């Protein structure tokens with residue numbers, strides 16, 4: 160029987176560390192956390208581990224140091240912006256207290272975990288599960304979870320079973336996390352098609368995070384860096400309201416796709432000032448953001464009608480109608496930040512809207528001047 164003492168090729172380093180630690184309860188090592196290096200930069204053990212941590216972990220569990228270093232996220236994706244990782248406590252400014260070291264937000268695919276169990280493999284955390292650019296498992300075309308399906312608890316742990324391999328369970332109620340949410344199991348073909356459409360978009364995003372140019376038919380004239388800028392900026396606009404005209408809800412509330420929130424309460428689309436909303440959004444909200452971004456940025460109109468219904472207006476139009484116009488204009492005029500094709504497409508919709516507003520204002524003025532109530536003498 161394989162002892163699985165080395166990390167799996169797609170395993171997070173802290174997942175491997177926790178598994179190994181679990182097997183040696185007598186001499187459990189402290190849980191690895193992010194530390195500040197001499198330059199004042201955060202070094203998270205999964206993202207960019209310090210040389211000291213790698214050396215100690217390799218020695219403690221008797222594996223080659225290179226076997227560990229090559230599994231760090233930054234080693235695989237050196238240019239990955241931290242805003243595209245999922246964080247409980249992010250390394251950039253938010254409302255979280257400064258003294259908490261950055262902590263990644265872990266999601267999981269119940270189908271991957273069920274496969275682990277069925278094949279006698281210990282459960283482990285895939286690197287893919289902490290990337291904020293995904294809301295689905297791309298292997299199983301399955302929605303990722305980040306809370307227990309029974310008690311909605313967020314904390315999980317590994318447990319060793321007497322008869323089978325190690326499993327992931329909810330820390331509060333011990334539900335096995337390889338169990339899937341019943342509404343996901345009962346999802347109809349349309350919901351699965353919607354998942355597939357968002358997964359296609361996520362694949363382009365994951366490619367862009369590795370520097371790959373997006374597919375040009377759906378994202379014309381777009382570089383990898385531009386696609387990332389577009390997703391980040393669109394998500395920011397979707398959760399932002401103009402400070403002078405605050406509303407409790409956010410523009411994202413106008414993009415409703417039940418297939419993204421199945422079996423869960425619809426997230427509350429409150430306005431947010433988070434610098435990277437994708438990085439700190441919980442799973443349902445993250446999927447809603449990605450679905451809206453997919454429909455707005457993708458040049459194919461049918462993506463929007465599939466996700467938001469055939470009667471919904473084009474996603475770009477809804478976006479322009481509700482997004483903060485000052486911020487939108489800043490992004491549109493920022494040279495090279497977005498692709499020329501998205502600037503043209505959104506710019507045209509915006510000009511049409513401004514034109515409609517100007518005509519309506521003119522008509523209001525004219526009708527006031529020509530109104531019999533305004534000019535007729537009192538009887």
Ligand SMILES: [Zn+2]
Pocket residue numbers: 268269270271272296297298299300301
């Ligand atoms: Zn999976």
Ligand SMILES: [Zn+2]
Pocket residue numbers: 307308309310311312329330331332333334
């Ligand atoms: Zn639970």
